[in-house]
Amino acid sequence: xxPTVANHPRYAIGDLRCTVVKCPPHIxxxxxxxxxxxxxxxxxxxxxxRPTDHLPFLVTADSPKPKNDPPYAxxxxxxxxxxxxxxxxxxxxxxxxxxxxxxxxxxSLPVQSRTLLIGANGAGKTTLLRLLAGKRLxxxxxxxxxxxxxxxxxxxxxxxxxLEWVLNPIVRTDISVTELLRSVxxxxxxxxxxxxxxxxxxxxxxxxxxVSDGERRRVQLAMGLIRPWTVLLLDEITVDLDVLSRANxxxxxxxxxxxxxxxxxxxxxxxxxxxxxxxxxxxxxxGTVREWGPAEQFLEGLDARSGNSTLGELVLGWLxxxxxxxxxxxxxxxxPEGKTYDAGGYGGYGDESHHMK
Ligand SMILES: Nc1ncnc2c1ncn2[C@@H]1O[C@H](COP(=O)(O)OP(=O)(O)OP(=O)(O)O)[C@@H](O)[C@H]1O
Numbered sequence: 001x002x003p004t005v006a007n008h009p010r011y012a013i014g015d016l017r018c019t020v021v022k023c024p025p026h027i028x029x030x031x032x033x034x035x036x037x038x039x040x041x042x043x044x045x046x047x048x049x050r051p052t053d054h055l056p057f058l059v060t061a062d063s064p065k066p067k068n069d070p071p072y073a074x075x076x077x078x079x080x081x082x083x084x085x086x087x088x089x090x091x092x093x094x095x096x097x098x099x100x101x102x103x104x105x106x107x108s109l110p111v112q113s114r115t116l117l118i119g120a121n122g123a124g125k126t127t128l129l130r131l132l133a134g135k136r137l138x139x140x141x142x143x144x145x146x147x148x149x150x151x152x153x154x155x156x157x158x159x160x161x162x163l164e165w166v167l168n169p170i171v172r173t174d175i176s177v178t179e180l181l182r183s184v185x186x187x188x189x190x191x192x193x194x195x196x197x198x199x200x201x202x203x204x205x206x207x208x209x210x211v212s213d214g215e216r217r218r219v220q221l222a223m224g225l226i227r228p229w230t231v232l233l234l235d236e237i238t239v240d241l242d243v244l245s246r247a248n249x250x251x252x253x254x255x256x257x258x259x260x261x262x263x264x265x266x267x268x269x270x271x272x273x274x275x276x277x278x279x280x281x282x283x284x285x286x287g288t289v290r291e292w293g294p295a296e297q298f299l300e301g302l303d304a305r306s307g308n309s310t311l312g313e314l315v316l317g318w319l320x321x322x323x324x325x326x327x328x329x330x331x332x333x334x335x336p337e338g339k340t341y342d343a344g345g346y347g348g349y350g351d352e353s354h355h356m357k
Contacts, residue, residue: 083111084146084157084230084263086132091142093131101127102287109265109280112257116274116295117267118315119284120322125267126162128284129233132265133160145231161224162235166217174209177202177219184223196222199252201245214240221249232256234266247273275309285322 086109093101102124109115117125131138132145143149145158171180178186181204186193197204200218208216217240225232232253238246250273256262265282268274282292291298295311302310 083261085109085111085144086115086231086263086265087144088132089142089144091128091131091138093127093136093138100287102131102284105289107282107289107292109263111261111263113263113279114254114257114277115263115265115280115282116278117265117282117284118318119267120319122286123284123322124287125284126235127287129160129162129235129265129267132231133158133162133233135160157230158233159224159227159229159231160233160235161221161237162233165224166220166237168220171208171216171220171223174207177204177206177208180208180219180223181226184226186226189226189228192228193222193226196225196252199248201248214242214245217241218245228260228262230260230262232262232264232266234264234268236268236270238268238270243272246270250274250277271309271312271315275311278311281314283318286326290318290322 086107088105088107091105092103095101105128117128119125127136130136131143134149138149140149181193181197196202200222202215202218202222206215206219208219211219217237221237238249241249253264253266254277257264266278278295280293281295281298283290298314299310302313
């Protein structure tokens, strides 16, 4: 039986004796190991340390060993490879037509971060997300998700929601929401399913051939998010949501990264309700990363003007500068504009259909 924090609330970490003071309602099962983020109150030689804040620990099936040191179970910090970090190292990608998709991108996004990918149309956001998702073949040793190459290993726990997922024709057929959610494992995660139905304001009596675009999008989001992912890659998929649904959805994503060991990268042009949401920003331009880092590093000292959030002002400034530096699109030599969706095939990625998973 897998250990649960509730069953074994006391742990030993080295010479620390710890008591769980806060833990998530569910635990993550990844590759037979369980990574749990929880807050501990620790005592060293009788003196209480301050409670820790959601540290990721690795709990394996035999972690609790009350016999050794009753009533404490041994706990070890989760090793790096068990954590959903996202790292790229001098990552470049060339399309089958030899045009450059992205070049020399080095990023290191920590566990439980929420990263916004910012950039003008054609900046390379989708290309980067698809590489991270293992849907395109990146050069060896240039991408590591939790220490693993996503293309080679076909990562479990990585959810990529982009255009081809949105275009899946099943969501336009005469099928009920309940059936659809069941088809993606909804019954295995009833709590998450019901939570998402609430957050996304879904009526389970809807039939998918008779709903609005926004209602369909909400069901699609629920379908994509039911399985408890550890890395979520979102390629602007909230466009049809009304303002309240989007705000609720963003808050839910935020709460996920706060209570679970998971990481989100979100490419979007819509900055409404995003003030204070990202922990990290990545600014892309013509296939390169111009700047990236913790969000507060960029936002500090900026004024919100003309009704925009400081994030909105920052991004407007970035894109204005990009436009100025780039000049008219006809003069740009990198990746020919407008090929993304014209190559035929699913979601316009026909050239690489043999790579699709
Ligand atoms: N299959 C392809 N073959 C060649 N070039 C491509 C292909 N797909 C995309 N490109 C080009 O690569 C560049 C980056 O495209 P990408 O879709 O990554 O941009 P993006 O930042 O996601 O843009 P948007 O905000 O419009 O979604 C664009 O100039 C595009 O025309």
